[in-house]
Amino acid sequence: MRLEVLKTYKIYIGGQFPRTESGRYYTPENKSGKKLANVCLCSRKDLRDAVVAARSAYGSWSNRAAFNRGQILYRMAEMLEGRKAQFVEELVMQDSAKAAAEKEVNLAIDRLIYYAGWCDKYQQLFSTVNPVGSPHFNFSVPEPMGVAGIIAPQDSSLLGIVSVIAPVITGGNTCVVLGSEEKPLCAITLAEVLHASDLPGGVVNILTGKPEELNPWFAGHMDINAVISCDENPEVQKLIREKSVANLKRVFFYDKRNWTGGEGESPYLILDTQEIKTTWHPVENIAGAGGGY
Amino acid sequence: MATAKKPVRKKTTAGKNTLRVSLQTGWTYDPAPESKSVARIDKRYELFINGKWEAPLSKKYFDTINPATEEKLSEVAEAGVADVDKAVTAAGQAYEKTWKKMPARERAKYIFRIARMIQEKARELAVIETLDGGKPIRESRDFDVPTAANHFFYYAGWADKLEYAFPNRKTEPLGVAGQIIPWNFPLLMAAWKIAPALATGNTVVLKPAETTPLTALKLAEIIREADLPPGVVNIITGAGATGASLVQHPGVSKIAFTGSTEIGKLIQQSTAGTSKKLTLELGGKAANIIFEDAPLDQAVEGVINGIFFNQGHVCCAGSRLYVQESVAKEVIRKLKDRMASLIVGDPLDKNTDIGAINSRQQLDTIRKYISIGKKEGAEFYESDCRLPGKGFFCKPTLFSQVAQSSRIAQEEIFGPVLAILTFRTDDEVIEKANNTPYGLSAGVWTDKGSKIFNMTKRIRAGVIWANTFNKFDPSSPFGGFKESGYGREGGLHGLLPYVKLIS
Numbered sequence: 001m002r003l004e005v006l007k008t009y010k011i012y013i014g015g016q017f018p019r020t021e022s023g024r025y026y027t028p029e030n031k032s033g034k035k036l037a038n039v040c041l042c043s044r045k046d047l048r049d050a051v052v053a054a055r056s057a058y059g060s061w062s063n064r065a066a067f068n069r070g071q072i073l074y075r076m077a078e079m080l081e082g083r084k085a086q087f088v089e090e091l092v093m094q095d096s097a098k099a100a101a102e103k104e105v106n107l108a109i110d111r112l113i114y115y116a117g118w119c120d121k122y123q124q125l126f127s128t129v130n131p132v133g134s135p136h137f138n139f140s141v142p143e144p145m146g147v148a149g150i151i152a153p154q155d156s157s158l159l160g161i162v163s164v165i166a167p168v169i170t171g172g173n174t175c176v177v178l179g180s181e182e183k184p185l186c187a188i189t190l191a192e193v194l195h196a197s198d199l200p201g202g203v204v205n206i207l208t209g210k211p212e213e214l215n216p217w218f219a220g221h222m223d224i225n226a227v228i229s230c231d232e233n234p235e236v237q238k239l240i241r242e243k244s245v246a247n248l249k250r251v252f253f254y255d256k257r258n259w260t261g262g263e264g265e266s267p268y269l270i271l272d273t274q275e276i277k278t279t280w281h282p283v284e285n286i287a288g289a290g291g292g293y
Numbered sequence: 294m295a296t297a298k299k300p301v302r303k304k305t306t307a308g309k310n311t312l313r314v315s316l317q318t319g320w321t322y323d324p325a326p327e328s329k330s331v332a333r334i335d336k337r338y339e340l341f342i343n344g345k346w347e348a349p350l351s352k353k354y355f356d357t358i359n360p361a362t363e364e365k366l367s368e369v370a371e372a373g374v375a376d377v378d379k380a381v382t383a384a385g386q387a388y389e390k391t392w393k394k395m396p397a398r399e400r401a402k403y404i405f406r407i408a409r410m411i412q413e414k415a416r417e418l419a420v421i422e423t424l425d426g427g428k429p430i431r432e433s434r435d436f437d438v439p440t441a442a443n444h445f446f447y448y449a450g451w452a453d454k455l456e457y458a459f460p461n462r463k464t465e466p467l468g469v470a471g472q473i474i475p476w477n478f479p480l481l482m483a484a485w486k487i488a489p490a491l492a493t494g495n496t497v498v499l500k501p502a503e504t505t506p507l508t509a510l511k512l513a514e515i516i517r518e519a520d521l522p523p524g525v526v527n528i529i530t531g532a533g534a535t536g537a538s539l540v541q542h543p544g545v546s547k548i549a550f551t552g553s554t555e556i557g558k559l560i561q562q563s564t565a566g567t568s569k570k571l572t573l574e575l576g577g578k579a580a581n582i583i584f585e586d587a588p589l590d591q592a593v594e595g596v597i598n599g600i601f602f603n604q605g606h607v608c609c610a611g612s613r614l615y616v617q618e619s620v621a622k623e624v625i626r627k628l629k630d631r632m633a634s635l636i637v638g639d640p641l642d643k644n645t646d647i648g649a650i651n652s653r654q655q656l657d658t659i660r661k662y663i664s665i666g667k668k669e670g671a672e673f674y675e676s677d678c679r680l681p682g683k684g685f686f687c688k689p690t691l692f693s694q695v696a697q698s699s700r701i702a703q704e705e706i707f708g709p710v711l712a713i714l715t716f717r718t719d720d721e722v723i724e725k726a727n728n729t730p731y732g733l734s735a736g737v738w739t740d741k742g743s744k745i746f747n748m749t750k751r752i753r754a755g756v757i758w759a760n761t762f763n764k765f766d767p768s769s770p771f772g773g774f775k776e777s778g779y780g781r782e783g784g785l786h787g788l789l790p791y792v793k794l795i796s
Binding site: 070285 | 398401443447449450453720741742743744746750766
């Protein structure tokens with residue numbers, strides 16, 4: 001008989017897989033009481049390190065051609081497709097029925113494809129050329145916001161985290177994500193998929209631990225530009241809004257959202273972490289022969 | 294008033310910042326040919342109908358040759374009326390039975406697959422493109438093939454997002470799209486046509502040009518490998534007659550044509566009285582305009598690219614150069630210098646800048662226009678490079694002192710022949726640039742941004758490049774004003790020709 005090798009679930013920062021600097025762990029269990037793993041209980045210092053990584057990846061990621069970002073998201077889907085079985089297994093371990101687990105993984109793959117397609121298209125929806133009254137060429141285009149801090153949905157181990165990461169990086173942002181506390185396995189395995197799919201290190205950083213502990217630090221960190229939380233609790237939402245004032249973070253609550261349905265994906269989710277930039281440029285008006293060319 | 298003497302201008306040869314750089318060296322490049330071994334070309338190709346290779350009912354075949362060596366590469370089937378009917382019927386059935394009902398998301402995934410397989414086979418496709426069409430391997434490798442893959446990639450993403458492209462409207466596909474493409478960018482034009490048609494839910498019968506059918510047939514192999522449902526894409530080869538029967542077939546709901554204005558007009562005529570939707574991407578005679586404040590070296594590079602890219606077989610080629618009088622002499626000298634460094638020859642050679650003219654017929658046309666230009670009194674200049682003994686080649690050529698009314702300034706030559714005219718004022722050049730029945734593209738070279746936007750506003754053309762030229766991207770619409778055709782390919786606007794909008 002062969003003894004199974006157990007996987008150590010680490011976190012993902014700057015394209016590397018360290019353990020939490022705090023040395024702490026927690027052991028989530030599934031409904032039948034089986035211990036899932038000894039998972040890293042991340043600290044605010046891990047968050048700080050992850051933000052540093054996300055910020056330093058931001059320049060090059062946001063400067064990539066939109067088309068290139070699309071290629072990379074597509075590659076992520078390809079890699080996820082290849083590791084379907086592992087995710088199904090983990091989802092089943094975390095209380096999903098087999099059929100539901102398969103459906104969730106398929107949806108997650110298709111969601112990446114969906115956003116791969118948006119990478120070079122959302123700009124065409126949200127940009128305008130503005131017919132200003134003066135002789136100026138005036139246009140507005142979306143630009144990525146910067147670093148997003150994301151607290152992933154708790155009820156879904158894979159689809160939830162994919163659904164909140166994808167629109168953010170599609171739009172050229174980088175992010176730090178806290179996986180589901182009770183169902184953390186897929187978040188870390190997803191990190192391994194991302195790691196193998198041409199996504200530059202630091203664009204997505206994944207932590208595990210307790211939202212209760214990390215929420216205030218996500219909201220308060222001065223180098224995070226936007227916070228996305230999936231928490232329904234009004235007290236938590238209030239706290240995040242209050243703490244996010246220091247650098248006027250953009251705050252979004254994706255609570256009570258059915259990630260398997262149509263509201264689970266949308267170009268408007270991309271728009272949430274975009275700023276709109278308007279440029280004015282003069283237009284010379286030399287047309288002695290009249291405008292009727 | 295003081296009678297100040299006019300300062301005497303010293304005449305020195307180094308008066309201006311225009312050092313002449315000699316690009317002539319004593320040595321020549323060693324041959325650096327791309328290997329042909331990666332290219333798998335069958336001896337004979339049948340018609341790709343309903344997912345299978347079908348021998349033509351016409352029983353006829355024609356040769357496709359390498360224009361650089363005049364050697365036969367393969368023979369391909371010539372689709373007759375009955376073959377066209379078979380292909381359109383297959384496309385119609387595939388539309389009704391599978392493609393129309395396919396969830397948009399799955400449709401997208403098929404198109405992504407095609408994009409990926411083109412990327413995987415990029416090198417083979419590039420070599421075949423160069424063998425069959427004569428374009429330099431550098432261009433087929435770095436431009437045609439990757440851009441074709443990108444086009445599929447871009448439109449794949451639209452398939453499940455059409456409700457965002459047309460706010461407040463639903464879209465419906467049209468049915469069977471009959472698509473006819475030219476020989477200048479064979480694979481790329483196939484991608485431009487097929488990708489948006491499939492993304493919007495149409496099925497396709499595509500006819501490549503008779504001199505360059507091979508990459509389209511390789512694309513048929515890819516489409517089969519991608520497991521696209523049979524009949525969704527059909528590729529039939531043949532010449533003008535095949536195209537005409539495709540256009541006239543009652544089972545076709547949409548015609549997309551890229552080619553000459555002359556044929557475009559015939560197509561519009563023959564679809565009159567039908568409900569066929571039509572897009573035409575036709576000829577051009579682009580004005581490339583250099584103002585005196587332009588960065589001249591950069592402009593010269595752009596002009597060279599504008600007219601000599603793909604041997605000038607480009608509908609949007611910058612074939613009319615308008616230079617502001619004050620810098621005309623300098624620009625022409627710089628152009629001649631740059632032309633001297635262009636390498637004309639073996640298209641498979643990685644150092645080649647200008648490959649083979651696509652066909653003997655086209656070479657004859659170009660020669661005809663060169664002699665017209667000489668007769669009309671324009672100043673003729675060609676670079677003194679050596680041409681290979683076999684195959685169809687043409688030296689890079691320019692005419693200066695060209696009159697606005699000259700035929701070489703009015704008619705599309707579709708070869709490496711540049712007509713140079715001069716102007717003094719903005720108004721004059723706008724008037725001259727627009728004085729053409731065409732309106733596909735134009736170029737503007739100036740350091741002044743506000744002038745650029747004035748020019749782009751006033752020039753009647755579908756694509757205007759400012760301080761650049763011949764740029765293409767799947768996300769950017771392409772197409773003409775006036776007799777350069779209508780409808781756009783590429784970008785969000787490229788979806789519209791393939792959908793019905795339902796309120």
